[in-house]
Amino acid sequence: MFTRIDHIGIAVEDLDASIALYDEIYDLKLVHRETVEEQGVEAVLLDVGENHVELIAPLGPDTGVAKFLAKKGSGMHHIAYQVEDIESEIARLKASGIVMIDNEPRTGIRGSRVAFLHPKSTGGVLTELTEPAKDHH
């Protein structure tokens, strides 16, 4: 069961310029900043009620997000649904024919456990399952 939209991931060229928009103008609270080397990004989380915006900027030109920006420009990159039990959700989706990028959860931002669905199974939408760490929602 997907319990809410956990976050929307937005790819940006300039993290600080984007924070100025989301934090200062939209007035969303910046709650976390992290370099996720494995995914080649520096990322921040901002609260929107119980949901989040995740701004992601590439660490270098060979990263997936840098290639996304070069091809499509800044904009929405992925949608993440929150789940309570990520292993059972992965199993349920695979049984329904969904192809997963991650057949096992891996560590995402702020200690979450995450798994991506393959866009060829999702109408082109890069889609993530997120099980938050116990001290976050």
Add this chain to the structure above:
Amino acid sequence: MFTRIDHIGIAVEDLDASIALYDEIYDLKLVHRETVEEQGVEAVLLDVGENHVELIAPLGPDTGVAKFLAKKGSGMHHIAYQVEDIESEIARLKASGIVMIDNEPRTGIRGSRVAFLHPKSTGGVLTELTEPAKDHH
């Protein structure tokens, strides 16, 4: 104040095929279906907790969503933040330098009042404010 992510708008070629994914496989509840002539789309809303996914399919080849699909393919089209008082949010954003597509609210799906921000002000993200009708959240 943005109180939550109201919905993510996802542009699709085939509404019924997409409903099969979101309703039957993801198990999100389809709660509304509407033809929005003004925006040139047929749209459905599905619940994800207190958030929604809005699937939008073009009514004809000259619509904005048909052009989006031709250029970018199916995928995330816009993000909508929920607000309680849309006029005051429009005024607040304009005072911060945001250029609005809609300087006054207009009627959106399911009786909501909506206004779009111009993507040139938002780092390329088509962004909507949504004040839901009183009988919906």
